[in-house]
Amino acid sequence: MKLVLMGTNDFVVPIFEAVRNAGHEIVAVFTRAPKPVGRKQVLTPSPVHVWANEHNLTVHTNIKEYNYTPDMVVVVSYGVILRENVLNSAPIINIHPSDLPKYRGPSPIRTAIFNGDTTSAVCLMQLVAEMDAGPIFMRTPFEIGENDTNEIIEKRVSQIGSDMLVEYLNSPEKYKPVAQSGEPTFTRKFTGDDEIIDWTKPVREIHNQIRALGCGRTKINGIEVKILETRMENDKLNIVRIQPAGKKPMDWKSFLNGLRGSEIRLGE
Secondary structure, eight states: OEEEEEEOSTTHHHHHHHHHHTTOEEEEEEOOOOEEETTTTEEEOOHHHHHHHHTTOOEESOGGGOOOOOSEEEEESOOSOOOHHHHTTSOEEEEESSSTTTTBSSOHHHHHHHTTOSEEEEEEEEOOSSTTOSOEEEEEEEEOOTTOOHHHHHHHHHHHHHHHHHHHHHOGGGOOOBOOOSOOOBOOOOOGGGGBOOTTSOHHHHHHHHHHHSOEEEEETTEEEEEEEEEEETTEEEEEEEEETTSOOEEHHHHHHHHTTOOOOBTO
């Protein structure tokens, strides 16, 4: 089958690699344009861009360059609105990491963790003009553990999505699209403000915040810090890794040692 692949993020790469290993012909790859990264703002290609270059695949970073008629287009975490020239060129399938119609939009995994959900699903769906509203071909549920982070769930979704996509591409005629049912909910892009910890909230909500976003920002004994990792054990919040402003990440014990026995003041 001749395919055009569209994606950007890290967790997309194993999915596209599974498609390549399955023997399908990849006629082109579309991804987001390189972005400035780090203090020196070095233009850096996306993980999918790097992967495509490693396999000598044709790469485009501008959707306006689309001029293909493949057997199918595969879209996973691309982050670009598709226009009619793409939508009308071939059937388009999309891997979406939520139990649709719940959590349509840009941050389904982070939102599920942030909200403390214990289950979710990966949906293989037909892409339509309306965001994440297309009919579903396959749905695979999975569990979210109380200490699972966004990174852990992305890897889980990547494996599940790879298996689903390869199975579907081998025999697409076996799967009939089923319309989504129920009231949809929508996600948003998280910002730096979402990382600020409010210590008046229940500790489980703070834990969900940190594991969803990758960090929580606060002050401890007047020191600005990022809390990078926490764990819940017997309904108690344990800080595992922390990064004081201007320093490298360290474990919680090392940070406490630096306070020389001072009483801990969270948020101050």
